[in-house]
Amino acid sequence: MKCSYCSKEGIADIYGKCYCEEHFNKYFLGRVRSIIDKFGIDGRIAVALSGGKDSAACFYALHSLNLELQPFYINLDIPDYSNACQKKAEELCNLLGYKLEVIELNEYGISLAKKKKPCSTCGTAKRYLMNKFAYENECKYVATGHNLSDVITFAFNNLANVNILNFRGNKPYLEGKEEYKMVAKIKPLYWLKDKECMLYAYINKLPYADEECPYAINAPTLKIKEWIHEIEGKQPGIMVNMAKSFWKLEDLMSRDINLNKCKKCGYASYGNICKFCKIRKR
């Protein structure tokens, strides 16, 4: 089929329009720019690279929009996985002319291999270290590669497990709080689905790792993601609407959350001691 905007060969159908490579890139950047513009993002952005397609797409899109970027990688020391992913993140940085900063989780005395719930520890550790890296490197923002499919899956998984407080932060922009050493978070791919991010990484020949995290292989979220995409197939656009709803819910819920400073490390915490410091202590 032909592109809906020119005479070239189409490569993607999105909400009833057909896109060639060039117009798909424009569409993709347009969705990212809508978030950058809406929240007036201006200043140094720490970009979290995981070695995967989404963070590669996020980094490349922000680079294409000429923003000031500092890429970093958190090495989680997962055998047959972390080093391969780091290599891809390094390749991507070399290609685009950046120096990749690397943070080693094991320098903090944490080993995922020794944890009963490695995914939960990993999530907490990554959130903490991303913020710390951005704060110490004078970045105003941390950008992550969470896409629309992740956002909806995360929300549904929380609904399915009655984890309402986890709705916090599930929106494209979360403002920073200087007094809590909390850097603003942005999700530039908030409006873009898994498949779109994959296609963007593919047509722009971005290096990314195909490996799946060995801890995530039987994750219940994979099933939920599948159902959500099935429903989207039957009613295109429902994912975008749901993301808008979850964003509004988050806004309504976050009004009266009490933040503290962690007594151990001084960073923001919902309790006296932050989850990261609790994990370190165990």
Place this chain on the structure above:
Amino acid sequence: MKCSYCSKEGIADIYGKCYCEEHFNKYFLGRVRSIIDKFGIDGRIAVALSGGKDSAACFYALHSLNLELQPFYINLDIPDYSNACQKKAEELCNLLGYKLEVIELNEYGISLAKKKKPCSTCGTAKRYLMNKFAYENECKYVATGHNLSDVITFAFNNLANVNILNFRGNKPYLEGKEEYKMVAKIKPLYWLKDKECMLYAYINKLPYADEECPYAINAPTLKIKEWIHEIEGKQPGIMVNMAKSFWKLEDLMSRDINLNKCKKCGYASYGNICKFCKIRKR
């Protein structure tokens, strides 16, 4: 298969257990009683009958629990539908020894046939008239036949249409506010799925109408209900968990809602004039 609790023939499989008629009735009443007990429901209850299986099941379950009930029916004047439903509601009341009170929508000068969005008008009118009936008849509560399938479908439909404010009230018990002439609302079937309500009405030989409302035949909620039951089939129990989540969300959201008294009728309203009075005026 045999009942998991006795040697009789099983008629239903629920969350891994098999139930005969007697034990299914016990299970069903147990789920209803859990709501009655949790919220200390005690006093006269106005029971909204629609003529359908759910409100019949709700009424019969509350009757079986020896609560003080006043059944009523709102005749919406929908051709080939409302009178047939009223007849079934009357049959049910005769069977159980109650007098059915009937409210006629057209006495309020409202005709659904003349409305562009009859379902929206119908919803507003029913909510208003149910409350008014209960208030004027000195009932402490209004009970409706909303079941678990309805609750989840309603929430998903609101997510899919970015109607976050509609989350209000989507929980098993909503407290009354005397100063706003607002009677408490209960949903005794909150934990029970469509199929369970149907089975309860069937085995207890309750009269109910099979007719579908002619306005609801192509409702988008029907598709959503289908998807939700498909997911429940793959992961039994997910609907109950989601209902718990939506209930918690509702609690978090309802903290700072401003209620007013309608300047026309004096009942509760979110604006100066309540939606019902606005509909009447049009």
